[in-house]
Amino acid sequence: MTGNAFDEMGEGDRLRPAYRAIAEWLRKTPPTDLAAKRAEAEVLFRRVGITFAVYGEGGDPDRLIPFDIIPRILGRSEWDGLSAGLSQRVRALNAFLADVYGRQEILKAGKIPEHLVVGNEQFRPEMRDFTPPGGIYTHIAGIDVVRTAPNQFYVLEDNARTPSGVSYMLENREAMLRLFPRLLAQHRIAPVNHYPEELLATLKAAAPERAGPDPTVAILTPGSFNSAYYEHCFLADEMGVEVLEGADLTIEDDVVYMRTTAGPKRVDVLYRRIDDDYLDPKAFRPDSMLGVPGLMAAYKAGNIALCNAPGCGIADDKAIYPYVPDMIRFYLGEEPKLENVPTYLCEQETHRSYVLEHLHELVVKLAQGSGGYGMMIGPHATQAERAEFAARIRARPQDYIAQPTLALSTVPTLVEAGIAPRHVDLRPFVLSTKDEVRIVPGGLTRVALREGSLVVNSSQGGGTKDTWVLDRDPMTGGVPC
Amino acid sequence: MLSRAAESLFWLGRYTERAANVARGLAVASRMASLTDELNAENDQWRSLLVAAGCEPAFFQHHREATEEKVVDFLIRDPGNFSGIIPCFAAARQNGRSVRTSLTVDMWSALSDSWTRLRHVTPADFQGEKLHGFLEWVRERVLLFNGAAMDTMLRGEAWLFVQLGTALERADATARLLDVKHDLLGGPSREVTVQHGQCQAVLQSVSGLRAYQWTYRDRIEPGRVAEFLILNREMPRSLAACYDRVCEVLELIAAGQGGRRGECHRMARATQAALHAGRIEDIMRGGLHDYLTETINGVATLGGEIEAFYIRA
Numbered sequence: 001m002t003g004n005a006f007d008e009m010g011e012g013d014r015l016r017p018a019y020r021a022i023a024e025w026l027r028k029t030p031p032t033d034l035a036a037k038r039a040e041a042e043v044l045f046r047r048v049g050i051t052f053a054v055y056g057e058g059g060d061p062d063r064l065i066p067f068d069i070i071p072r073i074l075g076r077s078e079w080d081g082l083s084a085g086l087s088q089r090v091r092a093l094n095a096f097l098a099d100v101y102g103r104q105e106i107l108k109a110g111k112i113p114e115h116l117v118v119g120n121e122q123f124r125p126e127m128r129d130f131t132p133p134g135g136i137y138t139h140i141a142g143i144d145v146v147r148t149a150p151n152q153f154y155v156l157e158d159n160a161r162t163p164s165g166v167s168y169m170l171e172n173r174e175a176m177l178r179l180f181p182r183l184l185a186q187h188r189i190a191p192v193n194h195y196p197e198e199l200l201a202t203l204k205a206a207a208p209e210r211a212g213p214d215p216t217v218a219i220l221t222p223g224s225f226n227s228a229y230y231e232h233c234f235l236a237d238e239m240g241v242e243v244l245e246g247a248d249l250t251i252e253d254d255v256v257y258m259r260t261t262a263g264p265k266r267v268d269v270l271y272r273r274i275d276d277d278y279l280d281p282k283a284f285r286p287d288s289m290l291g292v293p294g295l296m297a298a299y300k301a302g303n304i305a306l307c308n309a310p311g312c313g314i315a316d317d318k319a320i321y322p323y324v325p326d327m328i329r330f331y332l333g334e335e336p337k338l339e340n341v342p343t344y345l346c347e348q349e350t351h352r353s354y355v356l357e358h359l360h361e362l363v364v365k366l367a368q369g370s371g372g373y374g375m376m377i378g379p380h381a382t383q384a385e386r387a388e389f390a391a392r393i394r395a396r397p398q399d400y401i402a403q404p405t406l407a408l409s410t411v412p413t414l415v416e417a418g419i420a421p422r423h424v425d426l427r428p429f430v431l432s433t434k435d436e437v438r439i440v441p442g443g444l445t446r447v448a449l450r451e452g453s454l455v456v457n458s459s460q461g462g463g464t465k466d467t468w469v470l471d472r473d474p475m476t477g478g479v480p481c
Numbered sequence: 482m483l484s485r486a487a488e489s490l491f492w493l494g495r496y497t498e499r500a501a502n503v504a505r506g507l508a509v510a511s512r513m514a515s516l517t518d519e520l521n522a523e524n525d526q527w528r529s530l531l532v533a534a535g536c537e538p539a540f541f542q543h544h545r546e547a548t549e550e551k552v553v554d555f556l557i558r559d560p561g562n563f564s565g566i567i568p569c570f571a572a573a574r575q576n577g578r579s580v581r582t583s584l585t586v587d588m589w590s591a592l593s594d595s596w597t598r599l600r601h602v603t604p605a606d607f608q609g610e611k612l613h614g615f616l617e618w619v620r621e622r623v624l625l626f627n628g629a630a631m632d633t634m635l636r637g638e639a640w641l642f643v644q645l646g647t648a649l650e651r652a653d654a655t656a657r658l659l660d661v662k663h664d665l666l667g668g669p670s671r672e673v674t675v676q677h678g679q680c681q682a683v684l685q686s687v688s689g690l691r692a693y694q695w696t697y698r699d700r701i702e703p704g705r706v707a708e709f710l711i712l713n714r715e716m717p718r719s720l721a722a723c724y725d726r727v728c729e730v731l732e733l734i735a736a737g738q739g740g741r742r743g744e745c746h747r748m749a750r751a752t753q754a755a756l757h758a759g760r761i762e763d764i765m766r767g768g769l770h771d772y773l774t775e776t777i778n779g780v781a782t783l784g785g786e787i788e789a790f791y792i793r794a
Contacts, residue, residue, distance in 0.1 A: 046597075047590055224579045237582035248485050259484040261638060261791040262738045 005407040006149050007421050008072065016150075018073045018470055021186050026070070026412065026419060034069065034414055037179050041067050044175050066463035067172060069179065072411045072424060072445040073187075079441055079469040082145065082153055082428070085338030087437040088328060090141050090430040093160055093315045095331035097137035100314060101127045111330050112323045120320070121368065122313030124276060126283055130300055133208050134434035137309040140202070140271075141430045142166075142443075145338070147409040154341045154406065156425060158324065160316040161308060162273050165444040165464075166429050167231035170195060170238075172444075172466040188471035190441035196238035198431055198438050199271075203239075205433040206305040207268045215268035218242045218258060220249075222274050222290045227459075232273050244270075251294040254301040269305045270295075276310045318367040318401045319345060342404060346397040355402040356393065359386045362402040363454075364393070377454060379405050408454055411465065413447055423448045425456050426467065441469035482638045486583060488792045489576040490639050494646025496573035497592075500566045501623035502654040503556050504616045506530050509686040511612055513678070514549060527552040533654075533661040536564050550608060557607050557615075566619055567599050583639040587629035595622040638737060645730045645787065652723035653780045655710055658686060660773040666707040667769030680706050687718040707769060708761035720776065721756040727783070728753045734791075745786035752779055 009019040026034075045064050074082070099106050100117050101124075107114045117123055142163025144156040173192050177184060200217065207215035221232040223245050236243035242258060250257050250264060257264035272279065278288040283296035298304050314320060322343040325336040344351035344362070355362060359378050366374040376389045393400045410421035428443030445465040446456035456462040510526040527547040531537040536555070539562060544551050557566045574596045577584055584592075607615040627647070634640045659666060665679050680701045684690040693701065693709055696716075714721045728749045735742045764772045 047586065047593075224575070230581075233582045242483050242486075243582070244483065245485065248483055259794075261482050261484055261487045261642075261734070262741065263794065 005421070005423065006147065006409045008147070008409050008411050008424075017473075018075045021183070022071065022073065022412075025183055031418060034419075038067075038069050038414060041069055041175050041179055044178065045171070065168065065458045066449060067175065068413050068422075068447055068449075068463050068465045069176075070412050070414055070419070071176065071466045071468050072426075072447075073468045073470065074442070076470055076473045079190075081151075081337070083439050083441070085153070085155075085336070086143050086145075086428055086430050086439055088332065088334060088337050089143060089155065089158070089324065090138065090432055090437055092324065092328040092331050093141065093158060094135075094137055094432055096327045097160075097309070097312060097315050098131070098135055099331070101137075101311060102129065102131070106327065106330055109330065111326050112320070116319050116323075117314060120314055120317055122311075122317045124311035124314075126296060126300075127309065127311040132309045133206055133302070133305050136206060136432050136434055138312045138315060139206055139307040139309075139432055140199070141308075141432070142427045143430060145426045145428065145443075146341075146406060147424075147426075148407050149409075153338055155324070155338050156341060157318065157321065158316040159427070160312040162275065163427070163429065164228040164231055164273070165427055165446075166195060167234040168464050169429070169440075169442065169444045169467065170234075172464055176466045187468060190469040190471050192440050192442055195429070195440045196235060198440060199235065200239040200241070202431040202433055202438070203269050203271050203305075203307055205435070206307050208302050208305055210302075211268035216241075216266060217269040217271065218244050218267050220244050220246070220270045220272040220274055220292075222278065226273070228273060235271075241271075246274075246290050246292045249292045249295075251292060251298050254294070254298045254303050256292070256295065256298050256304045267304060269307065271307045276313065279306075279310060318343075318365060319347075319398075321401075341406060344402045346393050346400040346402065351402075352393065352397050355400075356390055359390060359402075361405060363405050364389050364400055364402045367399055367401050375455075377405060380452075380454075405454070408448075411445070411447065413449065413463075413465075415449065415451075420451065422451075423454050423456065424465065442467035482583075482642075484792045484794070486580045487638065487642045488788070489580045490583060490642035491646040491787070491792075493573050493576040493580070494643040494648075495650040496569045496576065496646075497623050497626050498647045498650040498654070499564060500569035500573065501620055502650070503534055503564065503566050503569070504619040504623075505686045505688075506533055506658070507553065507556055508613065508616045508620075509682045510552075511549070511616075512685070513682050529661045530556070533657045534564055535657060536562055553608060553612060554604060558602070558604065567602065570596055570599050580639070585629065585633040585635075587633045588626060591622065591626040591629045595626075638734060641730050641734050641737075642791075645727065645734075648723050648726035648730060649780060649784055649787075651718055652720055652727065653777065655687065655718050655720055655723065656773050656776045656780065658683065659707060659710055660770065660777065663770040663773060666703040667765055668703075676703060677701055683710070687716075689716060689718065692716055704761060704765065707764070711764065712756060712759055712761060714757075721753075724749065724753040724756055731787075743786070743790035745783060745790050748779075748783050748786055752783070 008016065009023060010016045015023055042064065045067060096106065106112055107117060138160040140163065142159040142165065144159065145153050146156050147153050169192055203217045204215055217239070218241050219232050219236045221229060221243050223229065232243050244258055248258050249267070250259060256267045258267050274290055277285045278290040280291045280293060280295040281288045282293045296310070299306050322340065322345065325340055328334055328336045344355050346352045346355055355364070362378045364376045364378070376385055378386065408423040408425065411424050412419050413422035415422070424445050424447045426443050426445050428439055431438045445467040446458070447463045447465055448454055448456045449461060449463045507530065510530040513526045527549055528537070531540050531547060531552060534556060540547065540552070540555050555562055555565065559565050560568060562568060563572070574592050577589065577592045581589065630640070630643055662679065662683055665676065680703055681690060683706055684693050687710065689709065693706065696709060696713065697705055709716055709719065711720045713719045714725055716722055731746050731749055735746060
């Protein structure tokens with residue numbers, strides 16, 4: 001796969017201008033120096049405690065996600081195009097959520113089959129006919145984007161519930177600033193460190209009106225055993241707000257309070273990083289120990305804002321994904337600026353027979369899965385694995401979707417054997433209020449560290465890179481872009 | 482601050498202090514055991530240590546005899562002993578992790594780097610000849626943590642709850658240490674060398690040998706050792722000094738909350754006042770063991786009141 005993929009740096013006369021200084025730096029720096037810097041980076045990350053625990057795996061509970069010291073670079077105009085597309089997409093997703101929990105115009109217009117929405121596990125009837133403060137549902141979205149050519153970006157999936165990874169975006173930049181101050185100074189890189197401020201402004205804007213101009217914001221975490229716990233604490237610290245567990249909250253007369261050493265204190269906005277299912281044992285899973293009984297009632301009484309709103313899962317469901325371009329046309333009256341990856345829904349008979357005949361060239365995914373679990377990459381799968389997936393698809397077609405295997409772009413990466421191209425994706429974080437959509441330039445670049453691998457998920461051995469958006473486009477100087 | 486955070490910080494203070502106290506106890510017991518038979522006549526150094534650490538019953542659930550090797554293993558590594566050095570560090574780190582953002586990077590590094598080494602420690606790293614070096618390292622790590630807290634932590638409630646945990650744990654450790662030796666310190670005089678060696682050991686375990694000599698400028702006598710470690714407010718590990726610190730910290734927390742106080746404040750002040758006014762002769766007359774038992778219970782009750790007022794309210 002790697003050989004014929006688009007390499008974002010390029011080489012020789014195809015060296016792309018944004019990478020000119022990096023190419024020079026890589027050429028001049030002895031491999032031992034790079035290895036030393038990588039070791040130094042690992043010490044930095046371990047020291048700040050940024051670790052990632054993987055559910056259901058033994059081994060090191062404080063595993064680090066590997067950090068690659070070679071940055072991934074986007075030119076200004078590349079980013080501007082991408083950013084406009086992301087903003088458009090998230091506006092449509094919010095409009096879709098308001099609609100499916102409200103008048104359901106898009107279903108009435110026949111643009112999306114009704115059963116895909118109303119019959120979906122991710123659809124929360126509890127949210128019908130309730131409008132969250134400001135009418136925004138997914139305040140914080142992470143949109144996974146891949147690239148196959150200089151001007152060809154695809155949205156691989158939307159994460160409208162509780163996307164994680166932004167702490168890596170911030171810590172990666174911090175690490176680069178400490179490791180390579182000169183290299184960064186040579187480039188003019190758009191800063192990312194104001195993300196926590198933007199996030200806090202977004203959360204405050206979501207507060208119920210009665211909270212006044214300075215609402216009390218807190219993060220609700222499943223606890224220190226969650227893989228993203230570091231991130232929850234990190235963001236709380238950066239924003240100067242508390243990070244709460246369910247047991248820290250009490251609810252009286254539909255008003256939410258946190259327990260403090262000085263007595264109960266009212267909370268107005270919860271940036272919750274707990275899944276819907278566990279949010280409130282009274283409203284959702286009764287066996288949940290993580291949530292807060294009565295939280296949904298307090299939410300619907302208008303006493304607290306939940307970010308993101310419950311029920312956002314219907315917008316990022318893989319079965320709904322193929323319809324996002326139609327949503328953009330339907331709600332915004334615009335043509336989509338970013339493309340979807342062509343997607344086959346196995347529950348549709350014509351799609352299913354195509355999928356079953358082309359398993360060797362498709363990626364098959366669970367419609368409900370995430371984190372790279374339960375997927376099969378056709379070209380890399382064995383005959384037996386393909387046969388197994390064929391049987392699973394026939395048994396439960398509604399659970400599976402399939403997409404062509406894209407030749408994801410590559411970026412030079414420091415691996416055992418030296419510097420080699422590795423496939424990457426990008427997760428930018430999109431913040432929405434009723435007035436505007438804000439995106440900090442860049443996002444989290446994930447890199448598949450194994451040669452030829454297309455799976456970038458950290459739970460599957462992926463790493464991360466710092467993502468640079470240049471403040472200006474580099475001079476092209478006649479070099480093809 | 483959040484009650485749960487206060488709880489974690491309080492226990493962070495307690496567990497780090499406990500790890501160091503166990504290390505101090507082990508170092509002294511090991512020293513005593515290596516002295517002459519005469520000095521070690523009762524051959525109960527290891528058993529006394531278990532009593533001082535409050536883990537004697539738990540130990541004898543699994544072991545019949547308190548040999549050096551078994552006690553050392555129990556007090557350092559045994560994952561079933563929550564008051565062991567490595568489990569204390571694990572608990573301290575877990576508590577620290579859940580309030581990671583209240584700690585400074587230096588405090589976290591002190592905790593986390595210690596844990597990074599401790600989780601790979603095997604008996605070969607602390608038994609026999611390795612024991613002394615290992616215990617020294619543990620003590621240094623806790624000193625580093627305390628120093629990092631002292632030098633870098635914002636003086637807010639988070640700081641105060643760590644201090645509260647440390648001071649309360651230290652009071653408990655000193656009372657237990659004295660209680661193990663109450664026969665020696667409060668009883669009739671014995672053969673001088675035995676007495677001297679044991680008193681020295683008690684003082685060493687609280688880093689107080691020099692301090693004693695500076696204070697009394699005279700030979701080491703059991704009654705004075707008791708007085709020094711109970712009533713001397715200048716000796717940082719004495720009961721009086723620990724209670725001074727507990728009261729000071731509780732008052733600072735109350736001041737930050739507009740003077741909100743509870744039973745824990747009253748209780749701590751009452752004990753502090755008794756320590757200020759106390760005379761060693763009176764304590765001895767009433768029986769040192771009874772006094773110390775009451776003190777140990779008092780520390781436990783105070784801990785419960787602090788949790789009731791700030792954490793479980």
